[in-house]
Amino acid sequence: MRQCVECHDTEKTHSWLPYKDAHxxxxxxxxxxxxxxxxxxxxxxxxxxxxxxxxxxxxxxxxxxxxxxxxxxxxxxxxxxxxxxxxxxxxxxxxxxxxxxxxxxxxxxxxxxxxxxxxxxxxxxxxxxxxxxxxxxxxxxxxxxxxxxxxxxxxxxxxxxxxxxxxxxxxxxxxxxxxxxxxxxxxxxxxxxxxxxxxxxxxxxxxxxxxxxxxxxxxxxxxxxxxxxxxxxxxxxxxxxxxxxxxxxxxxxxDIYLPGHNSITIIDIIGWLAVLGTLLGIIAHGGYRLFQAARHPHKPHELEEVYMYTFYERLWHWTQAIVILLLIGTGIIIHRPDMFGWADFGLMVPIHNILAILLVINAVFAVFYHFASGEIKQYLPEPHGFFRRGI
Structure with a gap:
């Protein structure tokens, strides 16, 4: 018996379908x-x-x-x-x-x-x-x-x-x-x-x-x-x-896993703990900085205000942070679309994929920039006296 694909080219007719080969x-x-x-x-x-x-x-x-x-x-x-x-x-x-x-x-x-x-x-x-x-x-x-x-x-x-x-x-x-x-x-x-x-x-x-x-x-x-x-x-x-x-x-x-239909409890628990832990870390980090700023207010000085990090480093940092949050959000929608009836599941999948590509590209450029400019040194501790000062 002849199969459908012997006459119909799915590459041309199913361009709207995410993950065509998997489907x-x-x-x-x-x-x-x-x-x-x-x-x-x-x-x-x-x-x-x-x-x-x-x-x-x-x-x-x-x-x-x-x-x-x-x-x-x-x-x-x-x-x-x-x-x-x-x-x-x-x-x-x-x-x-x-x-x-x-x-x-x-x-x-x-x-x-x-x-x-x-x-x-x-x-x-x-x-x-x-x-x-x-x-x-x-x-x-x-x-x-x-x-x-x-x-x-x-x-x-x-x-x-x-x-x-x-x-x-x-x-x-x-x-x-x-x-x-x-x-x-x-x-x-x-x-x-x-x-x-x-x-x-x-x-x-x-x-x-x-x-x-x-x-x-x-x-x-x-x-x-x-x-x-x-x-x-x-x-x-x-x-x-x-x-x-x-x-x-x-x-x-x-062994057929359908996102949005199937779920593995232990993986769901680990995922939610990771999301909540990340958000808690962000809140703790930002909250502590605000607390310290209020506790030790800066006195006005006759000095020029400068940024600690370059424009590109700030752009990379916040782009990475925003993309990660959006990846988490779209990933949750893809994993549990029944909980988010207002969201277009078919639209979330390509958005999630585009965000993942953007995350990788941003990371690659960041690595190149830090090595080419020498800024990578700020992340590498100098061995001499490092542990003594740390203690």
Missing amino acids: MNTVACESCHIPKMYTAALEQSDWTVLTLDGKAAATHRGVEGQCGNPRDLMTGYNPILLPQERADGVIRLSPFNLITSWFWVHGDPERPVRLEDLKAVYLDGDQYQADVLAAFDANGDGQLDEVELRVDSDFKENLIKERLEALGLQNPRIKGEVQPYSISHNVVADGWATRDCVDCHSDDSRVSQPMSLGPYAPGGGTPSFAGNTGISFSGQIHTDATGALFYEPDVMQE
Whole structure:
């Protein structure tokens, strides 16, 4: 299969994107250019039960109501982003739909129960078996709706087990499997693609959004992921208060660090201590000088006032100080953009980078000036009598 970059030159089309190479090596093109599917899709296929037409009970995502009914509203859904090894061998976050299948298995090694056997267990012609209908029909209306047609109790599960065993199947049991399906259609142009940095670089990041695996779990079990998909599943499957299943990805387990979304507590603590310590040092330094100036006021002298340092040294000093403070400020915004909603995250990144370049250039010129002019001597103590005078 051909890749997007074989025809599209990202260097020309993504000049607005900071750190293009880092993004292209971590995020698949489809992740941003297929931000949403504007149709319904299969969510769960439950073969532990059968409908009257001999099919699995299915639920769909992206629709309010039954899929296929023209009166129901199509809402669409957001694909889940999962790490996948692509054709070039690079692991990138790519969009998927997760479809959960539940089915009966038997024997050792386990094999799926045949459809013919399931029909024999559930159906009697074009109706349900009498004992199956009695067990599943909660409201007693003689029909099984989508909520009733579920193996959601021990009584229902044991009934179906007994009927399968009566057919000669050994140790029948329910198994669930989640199969990821890659999404490659409905590609949109730049006007509709994901461009806002905070869509990913925030607490409510797209990369950590859970995806529903189904409104219920037959038999109360937990499904497993299909193997040999080239996809890493390092997140967690959890159940909400209604019994619905969700898969929540965890990109930190994939060594993917997103500024603004991920954080490492010890590094945050060290960073804040460094910032607060620097500010405290500045306040203490400036405060002490003001205190001493007030304590020992200068008497007027018939002397010419001169600066202790040259114009360039003063310019270098204050430029360096201002740039460092701005670097701290923009760095904090980049690290925690959710705390600074008023700031443009996409603008802070290039500003931060420009400030870093300016800091380095300023430092290089300062080193050259101090060595070329000999002013470096003021920072070098003279050994003779230095320690004695210091003590």
